[in-house]
Amino acid sequence: MPDATAEQKQFKFKVVLLGEGCVGKSSLVLRFVENKFSSRHLSTIQASFQSKTVHIDDCKAELHIWDTAGQEKYHALGPIYYRGSNGVLLVFDITDRRSFEKVKNWVLEIKTCLGKTAEILIVGNKIDLEDERQVSRQDAEVYAETEGALYMETSAQENMGISDAFEALTSKMIDHARTNTT
Numbered sequence: 001m002p003d004a005t006a007e008q009k010q011f012k013f014k015v016v017l018l019g020e021g022c023v024g025k026s027s028l029v030l031r032f033v034e035n036k037f038s039s040r041h042l043s044t045i046q047a048s049f050q051s052k053t054v055h056i057d058d059c060k061a062e063l064h065i066w067d068t069a070g071q072e073k074y075h076a077l078g079p080i081y082y083r084g085s086n087g088v089l090l091v092f093d094i095t096d097r098r099s100f101e102k103v104k105n106w107v108l109e110i111k112t113c114l115g116k117t118a119e120i121l122i123v124g125n126k127i128d129l130e131d132e133r134q135v136s137r138q139d140a141e142v143y144a145e146t147e148g149a150l151y152m153e154t155s156a157q158e159n160m161g162i163s164d165a166f167e168a169l170t171s172k173m174i175d176h177a178r179t180n181t182t
């Protein structure tokens with residue numbers, strides 16, 4: 001007899017990467033999807049769309065991950081980029097205070113383009129460069145809380161916190177999807 005409790009719940013989510021140029025968005029995706037890292041700036045060479053399946057408890061979520069491919073520098077992210085997004089990974093570089101200050105502008109843009117339809121995870125990347133840190137974890141956590149977002153820290157270079165970040169965002173998207181279908 002099939003075990004009803006073993007039946008998986010399946011989801012498909014669109015996740016968009018946002019944040020200033022050079023904070024490590026493409027590197028996070030490359031590490032998460034292919035477990036690779038490059039010291040080169042990737043935005044212009046990286047494919048702008050990748051998929052990966054994440055398993056959480058009894059759920060299977062297929063993530064369609066959209067990267068900016070460098071277009072954020074030209075303010076050229078059009079409505080197609082945002083449309084239908086379930087989650088946002090909003091990245092800054094912990095060694096670059098300016099990239100954190102700009103997170104506020106990105107949050108405004110997300111709220112304008114997506115309203116409350118998408119879950120936001122703010123990511124402080126490059127924690128392997130702790131000696132050069134310009135943004136404290138506490139400042140970032142307090143800010144994220146005021147925006148109803150999660151905050152996590154990563155290093156694409158050292159493969160720290162990346163699966164945790166994508167899994168935390170996936171959990172939030174699953175909760176969101178369930179809340180909005182019941």
Ligand code: GDP
Pocket residue numbers: 020021022023024025026027028038039040041042043125126127128129154155156157158
């Ligand atoms: P994007 O423009 O936001 O997509 O940034 P990239 O992924 O192209 O990364 C910009 C630069 O930062 C590249 O030289 C990467 O090698 C470097 N980088 C990305 N993540 C990390 C990290 O976690 N630690 C360090 N030290 N460098 C990183």
